[in-house]
Amino acid sequence: MQKQALLIVNPASGNLDNKTELIEEISKNTTDYSITEWNTTGEGDDQKILQLLENGTYDLIMVAGGDGTIKLVGSQMEGINIPLLPIPFGSANGLCSCLGIETWEDSIRALYGGSIINMDVLDVNGDICLHVCDFGFNAGLIKKFEESDERGMGSYFKSSLAQAFENNKYKFNIHVNGERKTISAKMLVIANGDRYGTGVKINPNGKMDDGKFEIVVLNPDSLKEWIALSIAFMKEDLSDLGFVQTYTTEKITIENLNNASCHVDGEIKEDKKNITIKMNGTKIKFHSNL
Numbered sequence: 001m002q003k004q005a006l007l008i009v010n011p012a013s014g015n016l017d018n019k020t021e022l023i024e025e026i027s028k029n030t031t032d033y034s035i036t037e038w039n040t041t042g043e044g045d046d047q048k049i050l051q052l053l054e055n056g057t058y059d060l061i062m063v064a065g066g067d068g069t070i071k072l073v074g075s076q077m078e079g080i081n082i083p084l085l086p087i088p089f090g091s092a093n094g095l096c097s098c099l100g101i102e103t104w105e106d107s108i109r110a111l112y113g114g115s116i117i118n119m120d121v122l123d124v125n126g127d128i129c130l131h132v133c134d135f136g137f138n139a140g141l142i143k144k145f146e147e148s149d150e151r152g153m154g155s156y157f158k159s160s161l162a163q164a165f166e167n168n169k170y171k172f173n174i175h176v177n178g179e180r181k182t183i184s185a186k187m188l189v190i191a192n193g194d195r196y197g198t199g200v201k202i203n204p205n206g207k208m209d210d211g212k213f214e215i216v217v218l219n220p221d222s223l224k225e226w227i228a229l230s231i232a233f234m235k236e237d238l239s240d241l242g243f244v245q246t247y248t249t250e251k252i253t254i255e256n257l258n259n260a261s262c263h264v265d266g267e268i269k270e271d272k273k274n275i276t277i278k279m280n281g282t283k284i285k286f287h288s289n290l
């Protein structure tokens with residue numbers, strides 16, 4: 001009997017202008033599945049997806065979109081033991097990158113030749129986080145980019161220059177692994193995955209299914225330290241840098257003393273003054289090429 005797949009597509013994600021053709025290609029390459037396609041609308045999609053999942057009997061959930069769409073579907077899959085196949089159709093595809101999926105062809109490879117991982121789900125003050133959340137430099141950059149009217153890589157570059165010149169340092173009280181500390185950092189990263197969508201490996205030893213996550217505290221000060229950081233990113237090894245500390249844990253509480261910008265999986269969150277991040281106790285099955 002033919003297997004059943006639900007294909008959830010975000011028609012608004014990313015800037016691919018040949019999505020229809022790509023979806024046809026994906027269907028041609030998954031003929032052992034009967035595919036039901038459903039497009040997100042941008043409004044009330046969480047409830048609609050929950051209904052689709054409850055009313056159908058699927059062997060596979062395919063999600064074609066960016067990190068936001070994959071997270072939206074993931075958030076409705078608690079207790080649902082069906083594997084999710086992400087297809088990178090977004091402008092930010094960090095979660096897919098962490099799974100070794102850069103193109104739709106990689107998704108097909110993950111489905112037929114890859115493995116299934118039980119991905120950890122993090123709880124950030126009641127929201128779920130699958131990939132990464134951070135405070136400071138990178139979140140400030142995302143905020144600037146969102147606030148500017150322009151789009152595209154040129155605007156992203158402009159936002160990053162503006163953010164680099166600000167060079168702000170933020171103070172945090174953290175409570176992790178039984179220790180309480182006050183730290184200063186340009187950026188504090190909570191990472192389940194090992195890299196950003198740009199490919200930068202912020203957490204080289206991170207594993208998405210180990211029941212733990214990392215906190216990476218980055219505080220480069222001088223130009224020399226920023227250069228050393230860039231080189232360490234290229235070498236995918238941050239271990240020798242005195243201005244980078246990494247903690248592995250299942251729970252952290254953070255007091256964001258200077259109100260540093262914060263994003264969770266690419267979505268800016270306001271008013272994140274006191275934050276508790278912990279494993280939420282559930283897992284989501286993901287096809288991957290790891």
Ligand SMILES: Nc1ncnc2c1ncn2[C@@H]1O[C@H](COP(=O)(O)OP(=O)(O)OP(=O)(O)O)[C@@H](O)[C@H]1O
Nearest residue numbers: 012013014040041042065066067068069090091092
């Ligand atoms: N049909 C739709 N029309 C407009 N927006 C939509 C639609 N469906 C979903 N969205 C919006 O798409 C966003 C999620 O996009 P996603 O992160 O998957 O892709 P993206 O290209 O990486 O997006 P972005 O660059 O905005 O982060 C959500 O804000 C959601 O509300």
